[in-house]
Amino acid sequence: MTGLTPPEGATEPVRHPDAPAPGEPLGAHYDQCFGCGDQSRGLGLSARAGEGVSVTADFTVGAGHQGAPGLAHGGVLAAALDETLGSLNWLQRVIAVTGRLETDFVRPVPVGTELHLEARVTAVHGRKIYCSAAGRIGSPDGPLALRAQALFIEVRVDHFIENGRAEEIDAALADPDQVKLARAFEVNP
Numbered sequence: 001m002t003g004l005t006p007p008e009g010a011t012e013p014v015r016h017p018d019a020p021a022p023g024e025p026l027g028a029h030y031d032q033c034f035g036c037g038d039q040s041r042g043l044g045l046s047a048r049a050g051e052g053v054s055v056t057a058d059f060t061v062g063a064g065h066q067g068a069p070g071l072a073h074g075g076v077l078a079a080a081l082d083e084t085l086g087s088l089n090w091l092q093r094v095i096a097v098t099g100r101l102e103t104d105f106v107r108p109v110p111v112g113t114e115l116h117l118e119a120r121v122t123a124v125h126g127r128k129i130y131c132s133a134a135g136r137i138g139s140p141d142g143p144l145a146l147r148a149q150a151l152f153i154e155v156r157v158d159h160f161i162e163n164g165r166a167e168e169i170d171a172a173l174a175d176p177d178q179v180k181l182a183r184a185f186e187v188n189p
């Protein structure tokens with residue numbers, strides 16, 4: 001029992017009526033995010049809305065992402081999967097954080113690789129959002145390098161306000177664009 005199998009009574013995911021159209025870039029949820037933000041040491045990952053409750057994202061493995069010589073670090077690849085899965089929030093207009101992430105590393109990923117990621121929600125049960133993701137080398141149809149199953153848990157904005165370091169939370173709360181973005185996720189139809 002891994003906690004990654006949707007229980008009886010789980011339902012199909014619902015695409016929010018105001019979700020970005022398929023192909024539309026999702027942008028960063030926070031400019032200091034390691035995954036999608038504007039950080040020199042980050043992944044610089046850019047995600048786009050897909051069909052249904054799915055997203056795609058591209059990420060180029062840089063020299064700063066190595067584990068073994070010339071190869072991507074597994075933790076960095078897991079972070080890229082995590083970020084892509086996190087982008088599914090935009091399609092559902094709920095805020096959710098990773099509870100569990102199980103990753104299969106299927107083949108090594110060399111530095112310089114353009115990794116094409118895809119993630120989708122498979123089922124929802126209360127606050128629990130069951131998702132899967134994959135990463136392919138070179139093109140969306142390229143060789144499979146990564147596979148993941150995940151459980152995200154829906155939270156309120158207060159999750160960040162109560163738990164984040166005061167310095168960054170105060171700055172985020174003083175930024176009207178950031179507040180607007182965060183609150184938009186909490187208004188459901």
Ligand SMILES: CCCCCCCC/C=C\CCCCCCCC(=O)SCCNC(=O)CCNC(=O)[C@H](O)C(C)(C)COP(=O)(O)OP(=O)(O)OC[C@H]1O[C@@H](n2cnc3c(N)ncnc32)[C@H](O)[C@@H]1OP(=O)(O)O
Pocket residue numbers: 002003004029030082083086087089095096097098099100126127128151153155157160161169172173178179181182
């Ligand atoms: C204006 C200022 C603010 C600005 C805000 C900015 C906008 C933000 C927008 C978007 C942000 C998205 C960011 C995406 C980034 C990429 C994704 C990440 O990396 S997220 C970071 C890594 N993850 C964590 O840090 C979670 C740490 N964990 C926790 O905080 C808690 O454990 C949490 C919230 C996950 C659950 O805690 P509970 O107290 O709320 O709920 P309980 O009752 O424990 O769990 C609910 C249900 O889920 C199951 N569950 C929880 N964790 C599980 C696990 N690991 N495996 C299996 N089941 C689990 C439980 O068994 C329970 O199930 P049953 O309802 O009883 O059936």
